Amino acid sequence: MTAFRTDLPPEATYPERHPDAPEPGAELPPHYVSCFGCGPGQPHGLHLRIVAGEGLDLSATFEVTADHQGAPGLAHGGLLASAMDEILGQLGHITRMSCVTARLETDFRRPVPVGSTLCLAARVDGVAGRKLYASGEGHLGAPDGPVAVRARALFVQVGLEHFTTHGRPDELDAIRRDPSMITHIGDYTLNP
Ligand SMILES: CCCCCCCCCCCCCC(=O)SCCNC(=O)CCNC(=O)[C@H](O)C(C)(C)COP(=O)(O)OP(=O)(O)OC[C@H]1O[C@@H](n2cnc3c(N)ncnc32)[C@H](O)[C@@H]1OP(=O)(O)O
Secondary structure, X not given: OOOOOOOOOXXXXXXXXXXXXXOOOOEOOOXXXXXXXOOOOOOOOOOOEEEEOOOOEEEEEEEXXXXXXXXXXXXXXXXXXXXXXXXXXXXXXXXXXXXXXXEEEEEEOOOOEOOOEEEEEEEEEEEEOOEEEEEEEEEEOOOOOOEXXXXXXXXXXXXXXXXXXXXXXXXXXXXXXXHHXXXXXXXXXXXX
């Protein structure tokens, strides 16, 4: 059997839900107004609205429109992977780890027609040091609908300097002028 690089290592542990994690049922704040996945100010974005679950899990709905096509009338696979990347990455809200995607594996199990709603679910599988392992699915039409897409990912925790070092100065300057473009929770600045 293939050993995927997102397989949980033996030293992984299952973390507690962070006491400052969003309440179950609460909608997560967008981490950055211009994020392609969740930013309300991103005209070309997916505009995912992500809701905290009871444990180390999240859910969201993704309305698939004609803007998301690959084949005629069908969603583009890379776009579905982006939606999974976004909801999996936002699991950092629940564990309070500011992470970036190191590896994302996606299985496309059914075509996703334009006009359909994809119900996304994501959960933490474990944490090993800076590494957060996560998995999720996209169900067609309803949370218990057929699985159209499945993903597993490895995220690596990074400090704020990851973004300040590598981000384009124009966008970083815009955030300095208007800090409300990114979400701050307490003394923690979320991944911009
Ligand atoms: C409160 C917080 C809330 C946060 C909410 C945020 C919402 C955000 C939502 C965003 C949603 C969208 C999200 C996005 O779109 S994030 C944007 C897309 N991702 C990136 O741009 C990341 C680019 N990559 C990097 O910057 C670096 O490579 C990173 C930082 C990932 C690691 O470089 P770094 O120099 O720091 O660390 P390291 O190289 O020592 O690696 C560390 C460990 O990881 C293991 N490893 C690394 N890569 C892989 C791999 N491919 N498969 C398997 N394993 C891998 C590695 O072996 C090592 O393991 P170990 O030797 O320790 O055992």
